Amino acid sequence: MLDGPSTDYHILTASDVSAYLANHSTLAEHLGGLPSEWACRDVADGNLNSVFLIDGPDGGLCVKQALPYVRVAGESWPMDINRAFFEYSYTSRLEPFVGTLLPKIYHFDEVQFIIVMEKLEPHVILRKAMIEGIHHPRVPIDVAAFVAAASFYTSDLAAPFEVKCADQAIFSRNVALQRISVDLVFIDPYTSALRNVISERLVPWAAALRNDVDLKGAVARARIAYLTKAQSLIHGDLHTGSILATQDDTRIIDGEFAWIGPSGFDVGNFIAHYIMAWYAEPFHPAAPEPDRRFRDLVAADIVIFWQRFEAQFLGHWRAFKGEADGFPASHFGDAAASSRLETLRRAYVADIFSDALAFLACKIIRRILGFAQVADFLSIDDLEARSHAQAGALAFARSLLLYPERYRDIAAVVAALPRFENAGLFPTETRHL
Amino acid sequence: MLDGPSTDYHILTASDVSAYLANHSTLAEHLGGLPSEWACRDVADGNLNSVFLIDGPDGGLCVKQALPYVRVAGESWPMDINRAFFEYSYTSRLEPFVGTLLPKIYHFDEVQFIIVMEKLEPHVILRKAMIEGIHHPRVPIDVAAFVAAASFYTSDLAAPFEVKCADQAIFSRNVALQRISVDLVFIDPYTSALRNVISERLVPWAAALRNDVDLKGAVARARIAYLTKAQSLIHGDLHTGSILATQDDTRIIDGEFAWIGPSGFDVGNFIAHYIMAWYAEPFHPAAPEPDRRFRDLVAADIVIFWQRFEAQFLGHWRAFKGEADGFPASHFGDAAASSRLETLRRAYVADIFSDALAFLACKIIRRILGFAQVADFLSIDDLEARSHAQAGALAFARSLLLYPERYRDIAAVVAALPRFENAGLFPTETRHL
Numbered sequence: 024m025l026d027g028p029s030t031d032y033h034i035l036t037a038s039d040v041s042a043y044l045a046n047h048s049t050l051a052e053h054l055g056g057l058p059s060e061w062a063c064r065d066v067a068d069g070n071l072n073s074v075f076l077i078d079g080p081d082g083g084l085c086v087k088q089a090l091p092y093v094r095v096a097g098e099s100w101p102m103d104i105n106r107a108f109f110e111y112s113y114t115s116r117l118e119p120f121v122g123t124l125l126p127k128i129y130h131f132d133e134v135q136f137i138i139v140m141e142k143l144e145p146h147v148i149l150r151k152a153m154i155e156g157i158h159h160p161r162v163p164i165d166v167a168a169f170v171a172a173a174s175f176y177t178s179d180l181a182a183p184f185e186v187k188c189a190d191q192a193i194f195s196r197n198v199a200l201q202r203i204s205v206d207l208v209f210i211d212p213y214t215s216a217l218r219n220v221i222s223e224r225l226v227p228w229a230a231a232l233r234n235d236v237d238l239k240g241a242v243a244r245a246r247i248a249y250l251t252k253a254q255s256l257i258h259g260d261l262h263t264g265s266i267l268a269t270q271d272d273t274r275i276i277d278g279e280f281a282w283i284g285p286s287g288f289d290v291g292n293f294i295a296h297y298i299m300a301w302y303a304e305p306f307h308p309a310a311p312e313p314d315r316r317f318r319d320l321v322a323a324d325i326v327i328f329w330q331r332f333e334a335q336f337l338g339h340w341r342a343f344k345g346e347a348d349g350f351p352a353s354h355f356g357d358a359a360a361s362s363r364l365e366t367l368r369r370a371y372v373a374d375i376f377s378d379a380l381a382f383l384a385c386k387i388i389r390r391i392l393g394f395a396q397v398a399d400f401l402s403i404d405d406l407e408a409r410s411h412a413q414a415g416a417l418a419f420a421r422s423l424l425l426y427p428e429r430y431r432d433i434a435a436v437v438a439a440l441p442r443f444e445n446a447g448l449f450p451t452e453t454r455h456l
Numbered sequence: 457m458l459d460g461p462s463t464d465y466h467i468l469t470a471s472d473v474s475a476y477l478a479n480h481s482t483l484a485e486h487l488g489g490l491p492s493e494w495a496c497r498d499v500a501d502g503n504l505n506s507v508f509l510i511d512g513p514d515g516g517l518c519v520k521q522a523l524p525y526v527r528v529a530g531e532s533w534p535m536d537i538n539r540a541f542f543e544y545s546y547t548s549r550l551e552p553f554v555g556t557l558l559p560k561i562y563h564f565d566e567v568q569f570i571i572v573m574e575k576l577e578p579h580v581i582l583r584k585a586m587i588e589g590i591h592h593p594r595v596p597i598d599v600a601a602f603v604a605a606a607s608f609y610t611s612d613l614a615a616p617f618e619v620k621c622a623d624q625a626i627f628s629r630n631v632a633l634q635r636i637s638v639d640l641v642f643i644d645p646y647t648s649a650l651r652n653v654i655s656e657r658l659v660p661w662a663a664a665l666r667n668d669v670d671l672k673g674a675v676a677r678a679r680i681a682y683l684t685k686a687q688s689l690i691h692g693d694l695h696t697g698s699i700l701a702t703q704d705d706t707r708i709i710d711g712e713f714a715w716i717g718p719s720g721f722d723v724g725n726f727i728a729h730y731i732m733a734w735y736a737e738p739f740h741p742a743a744p745e746p747d748r749r750f751r752d753l754v755a756a757d758i759v760i761f762w763q764r765f766e767a768q769f770l771g772h773w774r775a776f777k778g779e780a781d782g783f784p785a786s787h788f789g790d791a792a793a794s795s796r797l798e799t800l801r802r803a804y805v806a807d808i809f810s811d812a813l814a815f816l817a818c819k820i821i822r823r824i825l826g827f828a829q830v831a832d833f834l835s836i837d838d839l840e841a842r843s844h845a846q847a848g849a850l851a852f853a854r855s856l857l858l859y860p861e862r863y864r865d866i867a868a869v870v871a872a873l874p875r876f877e878n879a880g881l882f883p884t885e886t887r888h889l
Binding site for chain 2: 179183184185187188189191192195196198201202205209210213214216234236237239240242243246247250251252253254348349350351353354355357359360362363366367
């Protein structure tokens with residue numbers, strides 16, 4: 024239903040980038056000087072796209088081009104090139120609400136499927152920093168602000184429903200990347216899919232989850248919620264590899280998985296990766312934090328993130344004065360109704376929390392028993408240690424899915440982490456936890 | 457986001473219809489003979505469109521044209537003409553699953569926004585028949601089959617999610633008619649909207665519902681579900697005026713409100729109109745049914761409808777052998793999981809039931825305290841009697857919204873109907889019912 028690249032489409036190489044930018048005067052002016060003075064680096068880090076950083080005398084730019092295939096796999100794995108359009112659409116849509124938490128886009132080329140955006144420096148990829156034990160205290164605060172604003176302002180709580188429908192007409196065409204999410208997050212880990220990557224020590228865990236009908240029932244509810252709960256525009260891939268940070272600036276990148284879906288998905292995805300970092304931390308080199316173990320900071324950040332998300336989401340809602348169909352002012356304007364509205368708001372956020380827990384469990388499981396694993400664990404060279412760290416995270420994820428009633432608030436979630444730390448490689452023994 | 461009519465668009469009149477059909481050879485052949493032998497009648501009955509019936513020597517046709525405004529209101533109320541496209545898309549999409557329960561479409565003209573379809577004769581509009589006390593025993597059976605097939609086969613239970621996304625990309629543009637539904641069903645009745653039509657005797661009821669924060673909270677949940685629960689392709693206006701029937705044939709017409717929404721909406725809408733017929737029945741002329749009061753047949757039909765819907769929905773699901781993302785075979789193939797799947801199926805249908813009860817309550821309220829009222833009540837000339845019939849239905853609807861836990865199954869719903877029959881015009885006295 025979407026066009027592929029035209030015959031005018033060409034894959035950029037590092038040597039072409041300067042010429043491309045020189046042809047666009049505002050971009051060339053941003054860099055300054057002459058093209059011969061520009062330095063270009065190929066920095067592709069994710070799995071999908073080409074990414075170049077270009078520096079000129081006056082400034083830098085980031086050039087991201089979608090390829091008609093998955094970059095790390097090559098032409099044998101074709102991939103919808105329109106993902107560049109969806110990333111551009113996502114960023115444009117959210118810009119009024121999230122300020123500089125998304126990188127500024129200077130140019131979108133719908134023929135070359137190129138996005139030229141702000142070059143972020145000296146930002147680091149959060150995942151790498153977390154593996155090194157470097158704490159970024161702004162991140163949970165900033166990501167909470169980002170997800171709260173995106174979840175509120177693109178929902179039916181903040182606009183006539185026609186606005187969300189216009190978004191749905193766009194993002195419901197983003198099926199190629201959604202197929203990746205649905206398969207890798209919600210289907211493959213519970214099957215013997217060929218692309219699953221399961222370390223030998225975790226085979227009993229993979230088998231236990233594949234044979235656990237209670238668990239697969241809970242995963243089915245989460246999957247159905249992902250497919251049918253059209254609450255707001257979500258990032259869809261908000262893990263620690265999609266966050267660039269300095270000590271006082273945070274940016275969310277890589278919005279190509281954008282989707283109208285449950286608001287709890289981004290919330291759960293972010294927390295999931297902090298939880299995996301928590302389980303991995305004892306096996307990483309000692310962190311340089313002087314006063315406190317890095318994992319305690321990670322646990323505290325999870326609480327901060329949720330509390331800030333909740334407070335800001337509710338804050339946006341309470342402050343909202345516009346027309347919206349979710350809870351129209353004409354129904355909830357008088358004193359009695361506006362007091363009830365506060366109860367309804369809290370119930371709405373509690374529902375996001377409950378969805379988030381199920382999604383975060385699915386995200387942990389897919390990162391350990393599925394195709395695209397995370398460096399938090401893969402960087403642990405001792406395979407026995409790595410499996411133990413992963414087993415702890417798996418045991419926790421399973422408990423979230425089997426016993427959601429035990430996790431009524433974020434404090435209960437974080438307090439439970441140590442209970443699963445030594446779950447070990449024999450999953451049936453710890454199923455009651 | 458959608459184009460209006462082009463300069464080539466012309467509003468058909470009864471005298472143009474023959475010339476239009478004569479220009480389309482397959483349609484002319486269907487009628488047979490010469491255009492001079494064709495008889496055309498203007499039979500517009502609904503509020504929105506032009507409808508003509510044309511008879512020729514060999515057969516008849518129904519010609520429906522969308523106007524750029526609401527027919528009964530005239531040009532002062534503009535209305536998206538693309539509703540003809542959405543009705544055509546709805547019918548085409550469902551045809552493989554519902555057989556002849558939808559009228560056959562012979563021709564769609566995307567310039568004139570004309571649908572030429574099967575002429576249904578000697579079918580009557582079900583609402584009129586019900587007011588006259590004429591029972592159509594096939595209707596609940598056929599409508600149940602229709603809604604079950606549409607709800608199952610257009611959901612993520614019966615196809616890869618990309619199929620529903622393609623539907624969403626189409627129907628998420630059908631916002632003009634959704635605006636009518638959202639306003640008239642979920643918003644206006646709980647406000648002092650100018651277009652509400654409230655009989656003087658029901659002013660206390662209108663005030664009571666407007667001031668009932670518990671009720672407005674329940675309506676908000678239903679409204680949010682309508683806006684966010686993208687389960688399947690729904691008709692969106694499945695009342696007894698959208699059903700043409702004979703004693704052995706049933707057709708569902710007027711799919712222009714089509715929408716990807718909660719499967720419980722059509723279920724609840726259909727039942728709501730049977731319930732209103734039940735409350736209205738004592739004030740209609742004596743029914744010709746020899747053995748049983750007509751309202752008892754209506755009550756029995758509600759049970760039949762739900763039971764058939766449930767059985768057929770589950771039946772489609774159990775028989776389904778294709779690929780689908782909701783409950784993939786790779787998760788639920790073995791014996792233990794397939795037994796659990798049956799539990800999950802029942803939970804899915806129970807969720808549709810629970811949604812349906814909230815929607816049906818909203819539908820009853822909007823038909824009594826809102827803009828587009830129904831002949832079931834309006835045909836009761838004695839205004840005191842009419843208000844008492846309406847008050848009973850309102851009291852029942854309120855109870856469904858306030859005390860959903862009392863209505864666990866369809867038997868409980870039907871058994872409760874008499875409890876509200878004499879609720880009367882003082883709503884606070886009966887709020888506990």
